[in-house]
Amino acid sequence: xAHLWRKKSISYLKESGPKKILDIATGTADMLxxxxxxxxPETIIGIDISEEMMKIGEHKVKKxxxxxxxxxxxxxxxSMNFPDNTFDAVTISFGIRNLEKLSQSILEINRVLKPQGxxxxxxxxxxxxxxxxFFYKIYLRISFLFSSKLLDKSDFQYLTTxxxxxxxxxxxxxxxxxxxxxxxxxKRFTFDVCSAxxxxxxxx
Numbered sequence: 398x399a400h401l402w403r404k405k406s407i408s409y410l411k412e413s414g415p416k417k418i419l420d421i422a423t424g425t426a427d428m429l430x431x432x433x434x435x436x437x438p439e440t441i442i443g444i445d446i447s448e449e450m451m452k453i454g455e456h457k458v459k460k461x462x463x464x465x466x467x468x469x470x471x472x473x474x475x476s477m478n479f480p481d482n483t484f485d486a487v488t489i490s491f492g493i494r495n496l497e498k499l500s501q502s503i504l505e506i507n508r509v510l511k512p513q514g515x516x517x518x519x520x521x522x523x524x525x526x527x528x529x530x531f532f533y534k535i536y537l538r539i540s541f542l543f544s545s546k547l548l549d550k551s552d553f554q555y556l557t558t559x560x561x562x563x564x565x566x567x568x569x570x571x572x573x574x575x576x577x578x579x580x581x582x583x584k585r586f587t588f589d590v591c592s593a594x595x596x597x598x599x600x601x
Contacts, residue, residue: 406593415485422492426454444472474502490519518594
């Protein structure tokens with residue numbers, strides 16, 4: 398399911414045709430690879446604070462896109478070393494809720510984007526109540542069983558807690574707009590289990 402969400406959300410960037418892309422919290426590079434597949438950028442950079450995860454991502458990229466202009470850097474999203482107005486687009490999938498300094502990171506993303514550049518967010522949501530919440534918890538437990546080699550119980554507890562506490566929908570959109578972004582598209586997938594936010598750097 399996640400790969401379909403990634404493909405759909407990345408497709409929202411096709412019209413603008415970004416040539417230089419930054420993927421934040423790139424992890425094992427799933428979003429980065431999807432961007433390579435669908436957008437064919439001239440340059441794409443993946444950053445993360447986990448060198449181990451990026452090594453896995455780099456290996457995957459070399460197998461699938463050996464000739465692409467891709468590189469990985471260990472950087473914190475709240476304090477990046479890129480010049481102002483560097484990227485046409487910035488992406489982040491299933492990682493924005495993990496940013497410890499959320500507002501500062503969003504302002505940094507705005508800084509490194511070119512004027513009118515795009516910021517694409519893909520993030521999971523936790524339904525608030527009712528039958529959807531019931532089935533959502535079942536889905537998480539099943540997913541955890543299949544990913545037990547990567548996650549221990551403390552990781553799983555953090556996953557469920559962070560999803561419940563993280564702002565979503567209008568609350569997140571308001572925060573992004575306060576950080577000099579304007580919303581272009583907001584799409585909820587699979588009964589609101591996941592959402593995509595496409596934003597543009599506002600003119601000042």
